[in-house]
Amino acid sequence: MAEIRHRFIETNGIRMHVAEAGEGFPVVFCHGFPELWYSWRHQLTALAEAGYRAIAPDMRGYGETDAPADPAQYTMKVLCADMAGLLDALGLERAVFVGHDWGGAVVWQMGLRYPGRVAAIVGLNTPYAPPSNRRTTEALRDYHGLTDATFYMRYFLKPGVxxxxxxxxxxxxxHKVFMDWTRAEDFTTFMTVGGDGSGVLARIPDDRRSFLSEEEIAVYVGAYRKTGFRGGLNWYRGADLNAEEADAPKGPQLHVPAMMITAADDTILKPEMAAAMPALIPGIRMEHLERCGHWTQQERPAEVNRLLLEFLGSLGLPRS
Known part of the structure; x- marks a missing residue:
């Protein structure tokens, strides 16, 4: 199995921890909440063994990367500048960007903000949506037909709660967060803050069922015992500020080679949310996984790796 190497870089005013494996054309993996570089461990080794240079940072606010206290430091403008700075620090002109959850939002924005640095984009679960002046947490609350009290993004906005x-x-x-497709009802309970505002976890049973091993969960537990959750929560607290950005990219179309992977049992980032993407990203490859929940690259690593390698192979990129 390919060795995973670790280093620290300076990018966009922060110190960032980066894991990487292999040599060849670079592929950058952007994780979501509440994860780490570690959520891409299966992809790092598979792509390295296939001749690519796989790079997975702890994103701003997570793990061993700096976590500024101000939510204004977590807007898409800032987060994408982190990724451009990552390429600069590694001496790379372009990369393929792969993102899941909040990381998926970042990689689609990279295509708008830094098209010259982006060779292709792969989104997992998170659909591309053209830039809008609507506040993110309000728009998604309304999409799901929920209230401030029963939508997790709005619950996350309250400092300290x-x-x-x-x-x-x-x-x-x-143990409650990393639930597989058979626990889609529990994931909806998380999204709806228990259905009554009691908490995202309060009404989820603690039955120790997870698709991750105890050893894998221990990696997350160890990291978050050191950092807490504030850095990741600041992504939500900064999200509505994107609507106020002057001279933000407009879209609506995105012209970059792309693939979207949806998961049938993700009840927050529902597959139907990606339905408009072929009209917005000409030539996009659309893939769908049945019996898969939100944590796609960790729950279904073999299928994700196969789709990634097929897509990368179609691009004709140089390998080591």
């Missing part, structure tokens, strides 16, 4: 719940028992938190 979500931190207190998620950090009360971090091991229990990750």
């Amino acid at each position: 979500a931190e207190a719940e998620l950090e009360a028992d971090i091991e229990k938190t990750f």
Whole structure:
């Protein structure tokens, strides 16, 4: 198995931890909440063994990367500048960008903001949506037909509240968070803050069912015991500020080779949310995984790796 190497770089005013494996054309993996570079471990080794240079940072606010306290430091303008700075620090002109959850939002924005640095984009679960002046947390609340009290993004905006719940028992938190497709109902409970505003975890049973091993969960538990959840929560707290950005990219179309992978049992980032993408990204490859929940690259690594390697192979990129 390919060795995973670790280093620190300076980018966009922060110190960033980066894991990488292999040599060849670079592929940058951007994780979401509440994850780490580690959520891409299966992809790092598979792509390295196929002749690519796989790069997975702890994104701003996570793991061993700096976590500024101000939510204004987590807008898409800032987060994409982090990724451009990552390429600069590694001496790379372009890369393929792969993103999941919040990382998916970043990689689609990279195509708008830094098209010259982006060779292709792969999104997992998170659809591309043209830039809008609507506030992100309000737009998604309304899409799901929920209220401020029953939509997790709005619950996360209250300073200290979500931190207190998620950090009360971090091991229990990750057993409840990392649920597979058979627990889609529990994932909806998370999204709806228990259905009554009681908390994202309060009404999810603590039955220790997860698709991750105890050893894998321990990696997340160890990292978050050091950092807490504030850095990741700041992505939500900064999200509505994107609507206020002057001279933000307009879209609506995105002209870059792309692939979108949806998951049938993700009840937050629903597959139907990606339905308009072929009209917005000409030539996009659309893929769909049945019996798959939100944590796609960790729950279904073999299928994700196969799709990634097929797509990368179609681009004719140089390999080591």
